Amino acid sequence: MARPRQCRRVGSMPESNYFNPRGVPLSALEEVILTVDEFEAIRLADLEGLYQEQAAEKMNVSRQTFGRIIESAHKKVADALVKGKALKIEGGEFEMASMRNFSCYDCQHSWELPYGTGRPGNCPSCRSGNIRRAEEDKGHDVRQGRCCGGPQRKG
Numbered sequence: 044m045a046r047p048r049q050c051r052r053v054g055s056m057p058e059s060n061y062f063n064p065r066g067v068p069l070s071a072l073e074e075v076i077l078t079v080d081e082f083e084a085i086r087l088a089d090l091e092g093l094y095q096e097q098a099a100e101k102m103n104v105s106r107q108t109f110g111r112i113i114e115s116a117h118k119k120v121a122d123a124l125v126k127g128k129a130l131k132i133e134g135g136e137f138e139m140a141s142m143r144n145f146s147c148y149d150c151q152h153s154w155e156l157p158y159g160t161g162r163p164g165n166c167p168s169c170r171s172g173n174i175r176r177a178e179e180d181k182g183h184d185v186r187q188g189r190c191c192g193g194p195q196r197k198g
Contacts, residue, residue, distance in 0.1 A: 075119050
């Protein structure tokens, strides 16, 4: 019997979800579908420069699973670039990491950021560096997104 799929945690959704070659009519384009979890793997490994073990931990999967996800993502991106296809980011089975709440000691402004985006350097309102993580928000909590329904690890 196959092992149930582990939910793949995603820290942020893409700002843009469709990319196409310039000068090619949309009606003539083939599409490559990159899932949201594959997008997250590229973000963690290639943009943030994390090792596979670190990235796997952030995504709540094993290192081997992360390796399969990133390999699939790289093949899809290469296919789109080399063969002039459109790249569409959508779907997949994943959970969204919950938001983290911060507040400023100086102006009392409060705001939230998704997990995986790093600690903010200063307050977006007054630019003070005197900020803190809100007390009620300490620790890791996960808000459910579209998920595979298998067992979940808290992390």
